[in-house]
Amino acid sequence: xxxxxxxxxxxxxxxxxxxxxxxxxxxxxxxxxxxxxxxxxxxxxxxxxxxxxxxxxxxxxxxxxxxxxxxxxxxxxxxxxxxxxxxxxxxxxxxxxxxxxxxxxxxxxxxxxxxxxxxxxxxxxxxxxxxxxxxxxxxxxxxxxxxxxxxxxxxxxxxxxxxxxxxxxxxxxxxxxxxxxxxxxxxxxxxxxxxxxxxxxxxxxxxxxxxxxxxxxxxxxxxxxxxxxxxxxxxxxxxxxxxxxxxxxxxxxxxxxxxxxxxxxxxxxxxxxxxxxxxxxxxxxxxxxxxxxxxxxxxxxxxxxxxxxxxxxxxxxxxxxxxxxxxxxxxxxxxxxxxxxxxxxxxxxxxxxxxxxxxxxxxxxxxxxxxxxxxxxxxxxxxxxxxxxxxxxxxxxxxxxxxxxxxxxxxxxxxxxxxxxxxxxxxxxxxxxxxxxxxxxxxxxxxxxxxxxxxxxxxxxxxxxxxxxxxxxxxxxxxxxxxxxxxxxxxxxxxxxxxxxxxxxxxxxxxxxxxxxxxxxxxxxxxxxxxxxxxxxxxxxxxxxxxxxxxxxxxxxxxxxxxxxxxxxxxxxxxxxxxxxxxxxxxxxxxxxxxxxxxxxxxxxxxxxxxxxxxxxxxxx
Numbered sequence: 001x002x003x004x005x006x007x008x009x010x011x012x013x014x015x016x017x018x019x020x021x022x023x024x025x026x027x028x029x030x031x032x033x034x035x036x037x038x039x040x041x042x043x044x045x046x047x048x049x050x051x052x053x054x055x056x057x058x059x060x061x062x063x064x065x066x067x068x069x070x071x072x073x074x075x076x077x078x079x080x081x082x083x084x085x086x087x088x089x090x091x092x093x094x095x096x097x098x099x100x101x102x103x104x105x106x107x108x109x110x111x112x113x114x115x116x117x118x119x120x121x122x123x124x125x126x127x128x129x130x131x132x133x134x135x136x137x138x139x140x141x142x143x144x145x146x147x148x149x150x151x152x153x154x155x156x157x158x159x160x161x162x163x164x165x166x167x168x169x170x171x172x173x174x175x176x177x178x179x180x181x182x183x184x185x186x187x188x189x190x191x192x193x194x195x196x197x198x199x200x201x202x203x204x205x206x207x208x209x210x211x212x213x214x215x216x217x218x219x220x221x222x223x224x225x226x227x228x229x230x231x232x233x234x235x236x237x238x239x240x241x242x243x244x245x246x247x248x249x250x251x252x253x254x255x256x257x258x259x260x261x262x263x264x265x266x267x268x269x270x271x272x273x274x275x276x277x278x279x280x281x282x283x284x285x286x287x288x289x290x291x292x293x294x295x296x297x298x299x300x301x302x303x304x305x306x307x308x309x310x311x312x313x314x315x316x317x318x319x320x321x322x323x324x325x326x327x328x329x330x331x332x333x334x335x336x337x338x339x340x341x342x343x344x345x346x347x348x349x350x351x352x353x354x355x356x357x358x359x360x361x362x363x364x365x366x367x368x369x370x371x372x373x374x375x376x377x378x379x380x381x382x383x384x385x386x387x388x389x390x391x392x393x394x395x396x397x398x399x400x401x402x403x404x405x406x407x408x409x410x411x412x413x414x415x416x417x418x419x420x421x422x423x424x425x426x427x428x429x430x431x432x433x434x435x436x437x438x439x440x441x442x443x444x445x446x447x448x449x450x451x452x453x454x455x456x457x458x459x460x461x462x463x464x465x466x467x468x469x470x471x472x473x474x475x476x477x478x479x480x481x482x483x484x485x486x487x488x489x490x491x492x493x494x495x496x497x498x499x500x501x502x503x504x505x506x507x508x509x510x511x512x513x514x515x516x517x518x519x520x521x522x523x524x525x526x527x528x529x530x531x532x533x534x535x536x537x538x539x540x541x542x543x544x545x546x547x548x549x550x551x552x553x554x555x556x557x558x559x560x561x562x563x564x565x566x567x568x569x570x571x572x573x574x575x576x577x578x579x580x581x582x583x584x585x586x587x588x589x590x591x592x593x594x595x596x597x598x599x600x601x602x603x604x605x606x607x608x609x610x611x612x613x614x615x616x617x618x619x620x621x
Contacts, residue, residue: 002276003050003067004283006291006317007041011309012055014069016322017293038063043091043316047099050322054102056089062104062115067322075115077106091136103145105136112136112147112158126158127165139181146189148176155179157189157203168201169208171517178225178273182232190235192222198237200249209520217245224273224284231404238284240269246296248411262407264294276319285314293319296403429620484578487568490616491530491537495553495563499527499542502560506531506538518542521595526550528595539566539595564602564612572599572617583607591617 002017042057052072056062062075077087088107095101095114102115103126112127126145134150143160153170170176174194182188187203196218199210220241228234233250244264264282272285281303282294289312292302308314496502499518507515514532521528525548531538541563543551553563569575572591580586585604594600594616603613 001322002281002293002319003046003322004291004293004317004319005044005046005053006283006285006308006314007044007055008289008309008312009040009042009057009315011312012041012044012065013291013306013308014053014065014067015291015306016067017304041315042089044318045092045094045102046318046320047094048320049099050320052099053318054092054094056092056104058088060087062089062092062102075102077104077108090133093136093138095138095140103136103138105133105147107132112145126160127156129154129156134176135179137179137181139183141183142181142187144181144187146179146181148179148191150175155189155191155201157187157201166203167208168203169210171199171210171213172197177222180226180235182227183229184232188227188232190225190227192225192237192239194221196220196222196239196241198222198225198235198247200235212249213517214247214249215517217247218243220269223269223271226273226275228404229275230400234404234407236273236275236282238270238273240271240287242266242269244270244273244282244284244294248407250408250411262296264296266292271313272315272317274317274319276321281319283317283319285317287313289314291317426620484575485570487570487618489536490566490568491539492565493539493541493563493614494560495541495550495557496560497542497554497558499529499540502540503529506540519595520544523592524549524595530595564614566600566614566616568618569615570618572601572615575615576601579603 004015004017006013038055038057038059038061040058041055044053044055046053050067052064052066054062054064054075056077059077061077064072064075066072077089089104090107091105093103095103100117102117103112104115104122105112110129110131110133111125112133113122114124114126115121116123127147129147129149131149131151131154133147136145136147138145145158145160146156147158148155148170153173153176155168155170155176157166157168158164159166168189170191170193172193172195174197176191176193178192180190182190187205189201189203191199191201193199196215198214198217200212200214202211205211217237218239218241220239222237222239224238226236228236228246233248235247235249236244237247238244242265244266246262246264266284266286268290269287270284271287274283275281276283282296284292284294285308286292289307289309291306291308291314293304295303494502503515503518506512512531512533516530516532518527518529522544525544527542527544529540531540541550543554550563554560576586576591584607587602587604591599591601594614596616596619598617598619600614600616603615605612
């Protein structure tokens, strides 16, 4: 059973769902609007098990409710402030296996604080931001808190276990709107922004820079992002372009123009998103005030839908898997009231849950049963139910895993088909090259009479002279062959001290039509940006790491300058051998893979007239 809570700016609604398509809500109620303590609602969050939830926003306190809508307690909004003072809370998240703590992101002080339900006070200030906080997420299993700012691209990841903070660097200056921490990965964080960009960070492996970026997932601002509960490589996003996109990031290792494994289309823009512990349930709120719950296995139509308040956007929602035992334990565990609010009479007289009402109705309308027959029937029903429940849960888990495996296998098969096609194309190209070599070999034989001399003829009088003439002819033919012929100018590389400033200069001042995004090249120690000029390119270089070869160049040339020129060749191995024979020294023993994914090698500037020359193998058709 799922518990769903959703809120507009002044209304909160709670539902209990039995998980069946088109089934009516098991329980639906309207919580106290909390206007006396929360002037404008901004965030709601369920506790573990779905027994209680907290609503917060702009006001003097946070309010805790039971799952039927009764007010349990009010929590002061700020630490060390006078009672009744206003706070602007943008996000709340429960923490801990028993939800014994609550993290509060407050824009009044631009801080993230931890509320302890047992001690009934704020025990720690985890993070402080220079600009307004826009979103927050908490991962109790990994003891991590992530926040993002509305301006400046500020992202902070706080480790509660080691009491350390990691500052991440966004690839966009647009406002960051949503954040999520992977539940099964120790340091993976996903960020969504106003320009529809999805960024994936790994604070351990890739440091402050994004590990991957996906710029074509959404065409409008994102309003929700979450990791799949069972897979840190699958991200679920929603946005104002009316779409829910489920993306398998492993299928796009380069982060280039990723298309989701699954797309769910809605009729109106989506304003928030929540995923339950059940990996098949995805809940979204709309700009019209509706709440939709989808099953990712059958996404054509919503599994269930309801309305919070017509024509009022849903600002926040949360959906969790609720257990009856967890509800009872959680309600008993709620501590003594802190600044307890008065409970309305309507809430005190609220009817019992629908499940209880159904049981009472069935007991009242059922025919009287006496004797051992009724007792045996009841015992048999309970035994069958107890025996089938674990089997159903196991089967459900296996079906979820099978669904994920099918999605992954589909991506793997697509990549295998692409690899086979590339192999066929390469085979055809090799066949054409072999035929060309055969023709050149035949032509070489026609123009070299000594090539057909018997082997013992070289040892006779005049043999060495003839052999030297033969070597001279062969060397002349190799140097003049098509395999070593200088091609076109591929690009001119400029070392720049400020990559973003240089990128804006070539795009906006020099009016270049196509300027790429910054791409990290760790194996070469540089960040690269390419400016397309039609007949050639300009490559902008910036140091990547302390050992970057560009760093020394910029120390000598503070304003930057021309670093090298790149020329194309047909076969880099043949060209490299010929250059070595001519006394030109390469800077590496073997070619490396360059920024275009092709073999490259740099030549010593002292052997090339004082110019650092890069040769790159021409891309084969």
